[in-house]
Amino acid sequence: MFLQQLANGLTIGMIYALIALGYTLVYGILKFVNFAHGDIYMIGSFIGLFLIERLHMPLIPAFVTAAVATAIIGMIIERVAYRPLRTADRIVPLISALGVSIFLSSLAQKLWGTGTHPFPASFGSVTYNVGGLIFSQIQLLILVLSFALMIGLHLFVTRTRIGTALRATSLSITNAQLMGIDTNRIISLAFAIGSALAAVAGIMVGIYYNAVYPTMGYMAGINAFTAAVLGGIGSIPGAMLGGLLFGVIENFTGAYISTPFQSVITFSVLIVVLLIKPTGILGKKEILKV
Amino acid sequence: MNRKLGWIPVLLALLMVLMTACGGKEENSSSGGTIQIGLAAPISGTQAQYGEALRNGAELAARQINEAGDIDGKTVKIVVEDDKGDSNEAVNVANKFANNKDILALVGHFNSSATLAAAPVYNRNRIVHISPASSAPGVTDAGDYTYRVITTDAFQAKFLADWSKELGYQKVALIYEQSDFGLGLLDVYQSAATAHGIEIVAAESYLPGAKEFSTILTKIKEKRPDAVFIGGFYNEAALIASQAKKLDLRTDYIGVDSLYSRALLELGGESVENFKLIGFFYPGGNNEQATKFRDAYVEAYGKEPDTYAAYAYDAASILIEAIRQNGADREKIKAYLDTLKDFPGATGSLTFDENGDVQTVPQKLIVKNGAFALYEG
Numbered sequence: 001m002f003l004q005q006l007a008n009g010l011t012i013g014m015i016y017a018l019i020a021l022g023y024t025l026v027y028g029i030l031k032f033v034n035f036a037h038g039d040i041y042m043i044g045s046f047i048g049l050f051l052i053e054r055l056h057m058p059l060i061p062a063f064v065t066a067a068v069a070t071a072i073i074g075m076i077i078e079r080v081a082y083r084p085l086r087t088a089d090r091i092v093p094l095i096s097a098l099g100v101s102i103f104l105s106s107l108a109q110k111l112w113g114t115g116t117h118p119f120p121a122s123f124g125s126v127t128y129n130v131g132g133l134i135f136s137q138i139q140l141l142i143l144v145l146s147f148a149l150m151i152g153l154h155l156f157v158t159r160t161r162i163g164t165a166l167r168a169t170s171l172s173i174t175n176a177q178l179m180g181i182d183t184n185r186i187i188s189l190a191f192a193i194g195s196a197l198a199a200v201a202g203i204m205v206g207i208y209y210n211a212v213y214p215t216m217g218y219m220a221g222i223n224a225f226t227a228a229v230l231g232g233i234g235s236i237p238g239a240m241l242g243g244l245l246f247g248v249i250e251n252f253t254g255a256y257i258s259t260p261f262q263s264v265i266t267f268s269v270l271i272v273v274l275l276i277k278p279t280g281i282l283g284k285k286e287i288l289k290v
Numbered sequence: 291m292n293r294k295l296g297w298i299p300v301l302l303a304l305l306m307v308l309m310t311a312c313g314g315k316e317e318n319s320s321s322g323g324t325i326q327i328g329l330a331a332p333i334s335g336t337q338a339q340y341g342e343a344l345r346n347g348a349e350l351a352a353r354q355i356n357e358a359g360d361i362d363g364k365t366v367k368i369v370v371e372d373d374k375g376d377s378n379e380a381v382n383v384a385n386k387f388a389n390n391k392d393i394l395a396l397v398g399h400f401n402s403s404a405t406l407a408a409a410p411v412y413n414r415n416r417i418v419h420i421s422p423a424s425s426a427p428g429v430t431d432a433g434d435y436t437y438r439v440i441t442t443d444a445f446q447a448k449f450l451a452d453w454s455k456e457l458g459y460q461k462v463a464l465i466y467e468q469s470d471f472g473l474g475l476l477d478v479y480q481s482a483a484t485a486h487g488i489e490i491v492a493a494e495s496y497l498p499g500a501k502e503f504s505t506i507l508t509k510i511k512e513k514r515p516d517a518v519f520i521g522g523f524y525n526e527a528a529l530i531a532s533q534a535k536k537l538d539l540r541t542d543y544i545g546v547d548s549l550y551s552r553a554l555l556e557l558g559g560e561s562v563e564n565f566k567l568i569g570f571f572y573p574g575g576n577n578e579q580a581t582k583f584r585d586a587y588v589e590a591y592g593k594e595p596d597t598y599a600a601y602a603y604d605a606a607s608i609l610i611e612a613i614r615q616n617g618a619d620r621e622k623i624k625a626y627l628d629t630l631k632d633f634p635g636a637t638g639s640l641t642f643d644e645n646g647d648v649q650t651v652p653q654k655l656i657v658k659n660g661a662f663a664l665y666e667g
Contacts, residue, residue, distance in 0.1 A: 001512055004537075008504045114338035116525050118557045127538050136536040209501045210532045210557065211525070215336050216501070254505035260468050260495055 003133050005255040006248065011139045011208070013247020014146035018201035019224030020231065020239035021153065022194025028170040028234040029190055032090070035097040036077060037198060038221020039104035042214060044070035044199025045206045046112055053120050066203055067196040074195025075188045083184070101217075108214035116213040119206050142204045149197060150240050157236060166190065170234070223250075230270050232283025241282060324367045325618055327352070327609050328387045329602070330398030330408070330419075332375035336499040339553075340400055340523075340598050344422055345370055346591055347602030348397050351610060354586065361614050368606065369393060373404050375498075380404035381411060388415035394613060395419065395623045397605040400598075402426030402470040409436045418624050420608065422601035423548075426470040427478075430645045437627055437646035439605045439637065441570070443474040443521075446546050449568060449652060450519065451482030454544060456667065457566070459516040463492040463541075465506065465530060466521035475521035475546060483519075491515050500526060503533045510539065517542035524549045527565075528557035535561040542566065547652060551596035555660055566665060568652040570637040571600035575653065575664060583636035597637070604635035 019041055026034045048066040051057040057065065081100050085093045126137045157163040169176040169186045177183050205220070206212040223246060231242020246266060253265040273281065329348045331341040345368070352366040371387065373380040380399050387393050388411050395418040399405045405424035412419045413433030421429065421438040425446065429438060454462060462483060466472035472495060480490055491513040494506040507530065510518065518534075518541050520527045527549045534541070543565045550569035554562055573584035583603055587595040595603075611633070612626035633640040638650040654665040 001508055004508045005505065008508060012502060109334075109338070114334075114342060115553065116339070116557060118528075118559065127536055129538070134536075134538045139536070209529060211501055211529055215499075251505050255509060259506055260497065 009248035009251030013244035016227045017243025020228035020243045023228040024239040025190040036100035038217030041198035041202045042217035045202030048203030070199035071192035071196040074191040078191040232280030238282035328396030333372035335374040337375040343599040344602040347599035348606040351606035377407035380408040384408035384411035420605040426474045444478045447478035455486040463510045463515040468495040520545040524551040524554040531561040565657040580636045600636040
């Protein structure tokens with residue numbers, strides 16, 4: 001049972017990690033928590049569902065199309081709701097983000113109704129038995145695809161010119177601008193990448209739980225945000241580690257202690273970690289700029 | 291950028307929030323020619339789909355009487371308030387209804403926790419409310435003005451424990467919702483089943499609206515139960531069955547009437563085949579009223595009604611009949627309910643006992659070939 005629970009925890013942890021990356025990318029640059037991110041994940045899931053159910057798209061093209069569409073939505077949200085507020089007080093874009101969050105979930109309720117939608121894809125229900133350990137097809141997809149996306153993102157950020165520009169912008173927007181970096185485009189890019197990853201996570205969760213619904217972004221968003229803080233918000237490896245840890249801790253708590261106490265214990269772990277290391281596990285100390 | 295202009299998007303965002311918050315709300319108009327009946331249900335939030343079913347059912351009852359036109363030339367109007375499935379909101383809604391003299395009685399609330407929180411307000415203000423869905427045992431003692439058209443969880447859980455014995459289950463695992471509703475089921479089923487010599491090998495709970503069950507299912511798989519008893523709603527039940535399938539957990543399922551919804555079949559697909567459950571609203575069987583309601587509902591909304599729509603329809607129909615016979619007066623409505631006997635409802639033949647609880651014998655059902663069928667054992 002231990003290994004099976006570990007596999008379950010890693011699966012959901014991968015999802016948290018993918019969503020957490022969106023929080024961390026944006027926070028790393030703008031020092032701003034995009035509260036609408038959970039709802040972007042939900043919208044991505046619905047777009048995926050629409051493509052697969054209504055347009056009968058195969059799985060892989062549906063993933064790509066939904067990711068691109070959600071990335072565009074993420075960029076539009078940044079342009080319309082956040083960019084005009086960039087110089088305003090820090091609390092202002094936060095309120096705007098809450099507004100976007102409510103707007104998106106209400107929009108989804110209007111468009112797709114309040115109910116839970118099953119994923120039609122028969123994909124994912126096939127199970128493999130590896131030495132007593134049960135893996136479903138979708139679980140393997142989540143593990144492999146999430147891992148590949150994270151490696152890809154890591155290489156992109158550390159090995160490419162745009163990636164370097166992204167890191168430069170996260171160090172200091174003003175200085176990056178002085179170096180000739182179009183920081184607005186970099187910020188758009190951060191939103192696009194975060195939203196695309198959220199969409200992929202959304203579709204995979206939709207298939208895994210066989211449920212897509214308008215309020216799915218709420219708890220997933222909170223958990224992923226917590227995972228990002230746990231790992232060290234602003235740090236990309238931190239988001240990945242935080243997501244996995246959060247998923248595994250949550251699962252083990254449910255398995256060995258008590259399911260109703262899952263959240264209590266997971267969030268207690270968060271508090272303890274933050275007390276010992278206020279910047280999160282892999283977070284860097286913020287240097288106060290004078 | 292200009293700091294002043296920076297506020298425009300904020301205003302826009304606020305406007306969006308306000309628009310979405312107000313959207314879909316209807317104006318309350320109270321003219322002399324209308325009879326107003328309240329409906330307190332979770333219209334938004336995680337249980338919004340149940341709220342929608344309740345609203346459709348109650349409004350269908352009003353529409354039918356308005357089309358027949360035999361209620362003193364007045365029209366019946368269902369006034370909907372959203373309790374969001376939340377106990378605090380339920381109290382706010384209750385105060386709003388109780389203090390509005392135009393509201394004669396109401397259908398509500400959905401969640402047992404909401405009903406229990408709101409009931410004192412209704413009883414203090416002497417206004418009848420009929421819950422279409424709150425089956426927790428505690429509702430029995432909630433007050434003289436509290437009625438329900440759903441049988442108690444205790445009644446259902448006992449019935450299911452008896453059935454479990456008939457089916458020959460020896461080891462049963464329980465999965466229940468962490469709420470008044472789920473805990474009520476757990477208590478009664480557990481003691482009744484144990485009395486029948488059935489071993490309860492696991493009892494795991496989840497929070498309402500949960501989607502992740504692989505943790506508890508992995509635990510349950512270890513215990514190799516003959517059956518899993520589900521004390522919750524159809525959304526979660528469908529997810530439990532499909533996630534159990536992904537973990538290769540093979541077992542029987544047995545559950546309460548809150549699982550009895552087409553959504554269970556749609557969400558669960560193959561994985562809910564052979565699910566055993568009880569139901570009160572079964573159209574196409576021997577209850578003519580149920581078939582009539584189903585046909586009218588399909589015509590009005592273009593989809594099949596679920597159990598909650600039928601309960602809300604029955605609750606609203608009883609209130610309308612009370613007003614038709616005894617007149618538009620809060621006390622007289624109560625008097626009618628106390629003498630009501632064998633009201634022909636879509637969910638069966640309805641009579642309230644001295645506590646305001648309905649006494650209806652459920653039908654045993656089973657999922658066969660992706661549809662509900664009467665269980666013939």
